[in-house]
Amino acid sequence: MMPTTIALPSTDQEIGPRRPGAIYQNVDGRFEVLALITDPREAAxxxxxxxxxxxxxxxxxxxxxxxxxxVGSVWTTSDYLIRPPKAAAPAAAFAPAA
Structure with a gap:
């Protein structure tokens, strides 16, 4: 029997349309995306x-x-986009309040 290969979703697929400026909704609430962190260390x-x-x-x-x-939950069919992200938005930096 041949081993089964499972393709994992790409990072872009997991994030979905959640880019700075986007607003999306799901059962937990309606959320405005303030920043996207793609550095694995910082994200962890x-x-x-x-x-x-x-x-x-x-x-x-x-x-x-x-x-x-x-948040680190993947984009699912339960999520829906209300407002798309801002076009060509500069990389947003997020600094916690002191």
């Missing part, structure tokens, strides 16, 4: 995991006191 640190390929910094726009936080 933000997500408090041993490893991660990426992280997205979001803010829940349905909460008036919504504070930015990092």
């Amino acid at each position: 640190q933000l997500l408090r995991r041993a490893s991660a390929r990426w992280a997205v910094i979001v803010r829940d726009t349905l909460r008036p006191d919504g504070q930015p936080y990092a």
Whole structure:
């Protein structure tokens, strides 16, 4: 029997359309993407995991006191785009408040 090869989704497929400026919604809320972190070390640190390929910094726009936080969940059919990302947005830097 031949071994089965499973193709893992690419980073772009996992992130989906979540780029700075985009707004998307799912069962957890409606989120504005503030930054996309593609450095694995920084992403792992933000997500408090041993490893991660990426992280997205979001803010829940349905909460008036919504504070930015990092998510690492993959884009699924439960997520839908409300506003596309800003065209040619410069790389956003995220610095935690002191």
